[in-house]
Amino acid sequence: xxxxxxxxxxAGHDAAAGFDAFVAARGDALWRSAWLLTCDHQLAEDLxxxxxxxxxxxxxxxxxxxxxxxxxxxxxxxxxxxWRRKWRGERPTGELPEQAGGQPDSDTRRDLVAALATLPRxxxxxxxxxxxxxxxxxxxxxxxxxxxxxxxxxxxxxxAALRTSPRxxxxxxxx
Amino acid sequence: MxxxxxxxxxxxxxVPEAPNAPERAGAARNRAARSRxxxxxxxxAGAAAVAVVVAGTALAFQRNPDSPAxxxxxxxxxxxxxxxxxxxxxxxxxxxxxxxxxQPRPGQPDAVPEDATSVxxxxxxxxxxxxxxxALVNSVSTxxxxxxxxxxxxxxxxxxxDYGPGYRLSFGYADGSTFVVxxxxxxxxxxxxxxxxxxxxxxxxxxxxxxxxxxxxTSTPLAGSGTVDDLSxxxxxxxPVAVTADxxxxxxxxxxDVGVPIPSDQLQVLVADMAENTGSSSSSGSSxxxxxxxxxxxxxxxxxxxxxxxxxxxxxxxxxxGDQTWTPGPGAQQVxxxxxxxxx
Numbered sequence: 001x002x003x004x005x006x007x008x009x010x011a012g013h014d015a016a017a018g019f020d021a022f023v024a025a026r027g028d029a030l031w032r033s034a035w036l037l038t039c040d041h042q043l044a045e046d047l048x049x050x051x052x053x054x055x056x057x058x059x060x061x062x063x064x065x066x067x068x069x070x071x072x073x074x075x076x077x078x079x080x081x082x083w084r085r086k087w088r089g090e091r092p093t094g095e096l097p098e099q100a101g102g103q104p105d106s107d108t109r110r111d112l113v114a115a116l117a118t119l120p121r122x123x124x125x126x127x128x129x130x131x132x133x134x135x136x137x138x139x140x141x142x143x144x145x146x147x148x149x150x151x152x153x154x155x156x157x158x159x160a161a162l163r164t165s166p167r168x169x170x171x172x173x174x175x
Numbered sequence: 176m177x178x179x180x181x182x183x184x185x186x187x188x189x190v191p192e193a194p195n196a197p198e199r200a201g202a203a204r205n206r207a208a209r210s211r212x213x214x215x216x217x218x219x220a221g222a223a224a225v226a227v228v229v230a231g232t233a234l235a236f237q238r239n240p241d242s243p244a245x246x247x248x249x250x251x252x253x254x255x256x257x258x259x260x261x262x263x264x265x266x267x268x269x270x271x272x273x274x275x276x277x278q279p280r281p282g283q284p285d286a287v288p289e290d291a292t293s294v295x296x297x298x299x300x301x302x303x304x305x306x307x308x309x310a311l312v313n314s315v316s317t318x319x320x321x322x323x324x325x326x327x328x329x330x331x332x333x334x335x336x337d338y339g340p341g342y343r344l345s346f347g348y349a350d351g352s353t354f355v356v357x358x359x360x361x362x363x364x365x366x367x368x369x370x371x372x373x374x375x376x377x378x379x380x381x382x383x384x385x386x387x388x389x390x391x392x393t394s395t396p397l398a399g400s401g402t403v404d405d406l407s408x409x410x411x412x413x414x415p416v417a418v419t420a421d422x423x424x425x426x427x428x429x430x431x432d433v434g435v436p437i438p439s440d441q442l443q444v445l446v447a448d449m450a451e452n453t454g455s456s457s458s459s460g461s462s463x464x465x466x467x468x469x470x471x472x473x474x475x476x477x478x479x480x481x482x483x484x485x486x487x488x489x490x491x492x493x494x495x496x497g498d499q500t501w502t503p504g505p506g507a508q509q510v511x512x513x514x515x516x517x518x519x
Contacts, residue, residue: 016204019200019204020200020201022200023199023200023203024200027193027196027199027200028192028193029193031193031194031196032190032191032193035190035191035193036186036189036190041191041194045194045196045199048199049199049202049203049206050206052199052200052203053203053204053206053207054207054393056203056204056207057207061420061450073389073392074392074393077313077389077390077392077393078393080313080314110189112182112185112186112189113189116186122314122316127182127186128186131179131182131183131186132183132186132187132190134183144314144389145314145317145385145386145388145389145390146314146317146386147317147320147321147382149320149324150317150320150321153320159178159179159182162178162182163178
């Protein structure tokens with residue numbers, strides 16, 4: 001008996017054009033979330049392209065309206081999978097691999113990102129979704145495939161950790 | 176300024192400008208194509224390997240293909256992708272005796288230990304279901320939190336005399352140890368967690384199903400899992416995690432014995448229609464009136480993950496695991512009519 005592939009990439013030019021337009025419009029926003037998760041330009045680009053490659057097959061099934069939440073979910077779950085499988089060889093560090101340079105008050109921002117980088121991955125993902133992507137608790141739970149209760153507890157722990165982060169405390173002490 | 180406002184503004188300011196990447200979409204599509212070519216090659220190689228395993232196993236063992244332990248046809252024994260400890264042996268029904276794994280174990284904690292790295296859904300004491308081949312390795316802490324957040328309860332005393340599936344969740348740890356939680360989706364629906372009881376088992380079951388489905392959206396099934404040689408109308412077990420969008424092979428059944436393999440092009444029509452016309456059974460228009468239907472047809476299917484599905488014919492369409500009803504649209508109905516025509 002022949003097998004059926006349930007998710008099939010659209011073969012037509014329309015699908016490719018629609019996908020390309022989506023990436024042109026929203027790719028940078030996805031990259032910025034990916035950068036906050038990875039703190040690295042190249043890893044962020046790799047994460048975005050991996051998420052887009054995984055999602056492309058679902059373009060016709062999901063449709064343009066629902067595609068961004070779909071890609072976002074794939075991006076965050078791929079990020080979690082990278083950590084779990086330790087493919088990327090990333091290790092905890094006290095120093096940021098990169099910083100957002102060229103802007104005023106860059107020390108403060110660098111310290112915030114450094115503090116963010118010390119959070120456990122689940123908490124970091126919740127912080128990015130809640131406070132960078134501005135998703136609700138329910139939307140965050142849906143993206144991560146967890147319960148709202150988990151989002152609440154992760155958020156609470158993350159905020160507590162950031163409040164007591166040595167990097168941010170030093171900054172406050174300096175004020 | 177609150178912590179949350181400060182964090183919002185800080186993050187927005189901290190993120191650098193995205194690099195100019197005009198080829199991002201094309202690169203992603205090329206990456207998807209390469210991945211697909213690799214998967215196709217692996218499928219061909221895997222299908223050959225599975226055929227050899229199935230043939231060899233069929234000679235060596237005479238197992239019931241519906242049994243959750245009858246793994247080789249699903250290629251479960253070769254699924255090492257997730258590197259999780261296997262399920263404990265399914266309980267053997269002995270009148271008046273209960274498997275120790277399904278009873279409280281004094282001396283153990285009454286909560287699931289933290290830091291689990293995997294969790295598998297396994298057969299417990301109750302009716303059989305099709306055990307998923309893959310383990311959960313992402314968001315395992317969600318399941319741990321969900322169970323440890325359940326209310327502790329006394330030993331069950333007076334329970335409804337219904338019957339349903341029993342399950343186990345086997346948590347794996349980095350040191351190779353396991354911790355098994357046992358739940359019943361019948362009776363008092365209690366969950367045995369180490370030395371104590373919690374209520375209720377349905378919550379943990381539903382959480383596992385939801386999170387495993389989420390993990391599958393970004394994972395790849397083992398090559399060859401979506402094609403089996405023993406798809407039978409006599410099949411009685413179904414997977415709790417399978418979804419119709421993943422169906423890769425199916426037979427249309429008139430009664431228990433007569434099965435018509437559904438050609439791939441027609442199956443595509445049906446699967447697409449299921450995506451469009453499936454909804455909650457409670458909203459499928461039964462109006463609370465008990466209808467007696469003569470619809471004995473059903474569809475027995477397997478998914479790309481090797482899960483078995485049974486879509487049971489009902490008054491308004493086909494009932495799907497998880498309180499869902501598929502009401503075929505005109506195009507799908509045409510396919511079903513052709514499949515059910517005498518002489519097929």
